[in-house]
Amino acid sequence: EAQVTQNPRYLITVTGKKLTVTCSQNMNHEYMSWYRQDPGLGLRQIYYSMNVEVTDKGDVPEGYKVSRKEKRNFPLILESPSPNQTSLYFCASSLSIAGGSDTQYFGPGTRLTVL
Amino acid sequence: AQSVTQLDSHVSVSEGTPVLLRCNYSSSYSPSLFWYVQHPNKGLQLLLKYTSAATLVKGINGFEAEFKKSETSFHLTKPSAHMSDAAEYFCVVSSPYNTDKLIFGTGTRLQVFP
Numbered sequence: 001e002a003q004v005t006q007n008p009r010y011l012i013t014v015t016g017k018k019l020t021v022t023c024s025q026n027m028n029h030e031y032m033s034w035y036r037q038d039p040g041l042g043l044r045q046i047y048y049s050m051n052v053e054v055t056d057k058g059d060v061p062e063g064y065k066v067s068r069k070e071k072r073n074f075p076l077i078l079e080s081p082s083p084n085q086t087s088l089y090f091c092a093s094s095l096s097i098a099g100g101s102d103t104q105y106f107g108p109g110t111r112l113t114v115l
Numbered sequence: 116a117q118s119v120t121q122l123d124s125h126v127s128v129s130e131g132t133p134v135l136l137r138c139n140y141s142s143s144y145s146p147s148l149f150w151y152v153q154h155p156n157k158g159l160q161l162l163l164k165y166t167s168a169a170t171l172v173k174g175i176n177g178f179e180a181e182f183k184k185s186e187t188s189f190h191l192t193k194p195s196a197h198m199s200d201a202a203e204y205f206c207v208v209s210s211p212y213n214t215d216k217l218i219f220g221t222g223t224r225l226q227v228f229p
Binding site: 048 | 124149151156157158159160161164205216217219220221222
C-alpha cells in the first residue's frame with residue numbers, strides 16, 4: 001500500500017531533550033516536506049527536500065533540522081525542543097514538485113508536546 | 116508572491132443542504148490550486164486540484180470547485196452535504212514559477228448537523 005508513515009504518532013517530552021520524528025514513504029517520491037499545524041494558522045512548511053542530499057528551509061525552520069540521506073526517509077530533528085514547538089507535525093511527499101501541480105501525500109501526523 | 120485566504124473559519128450546514136467553502140488567492144502568475152480535507156485525527160487528503168485545464172474541477176465525494184480568474188477565487192461546493200463531510204478543509208496555492216512551495220490557507224471547519 002502506498003503510504004507515508006510517521007513515528008511516533010504521539011510524543012510528550014521535556015524542554016531541551018533532543019528528539020527525532022521519522023518519516024518514510026514507499027512511493028519513490030522525490031519531494032518530501034515537513035509541516036507544522038497550529039490552530040488558526042493552517043499548515044506552515046518547516047523544511048523540504050527536492051531529492052537526496054538536497055534540503056531547504058521553509059517558512060518556519062528555526063529550531064529544526066532535517067536530513068535526506070535516502071530517498072525514502074526524511075527525519076525531523078529537534079536538537080533542543082522548547083514549549084513553542086508543541087504542535088501537530090505532518091510529513092508529506094510528492095512525485096515531483098516541478099510545476100507546482102503535484103499531489104501531496106500526507107502522513108498521519110505526530111502530536112508533539114514539549115513541557 | 117502567492118497567498119491564499121479562506122474567508123470562513125467555520126461553516127455549519129444541515130445534512131442535505133448545499134456546501135460552500137470560500138477561498139481567494141493572490142498570485143503573480145497562473146497558479147495551481149488545491150483543496151485538501153482533513154478528517155479528525157487524520158492526515159490531509161487531496162479533494163481536487165486545478166492546474167490550468169478546465170476551470171470547473173470535479174473532485175472526490177461529490178465536491179467541485181470553480182477557478183475564476185477575474186475574481187481570484189476557487190470556492191469549493193457540494194450540492195448536498197453528508198454527515199461524513201464534517202472535517203477541516205484547506206485551500207492551497209502554488210506557482211509554476213516558485214515550484215518549491217505550497218501556501219496553505221488557515222482552514223475552514225465544516226460542521227454538518229442532522
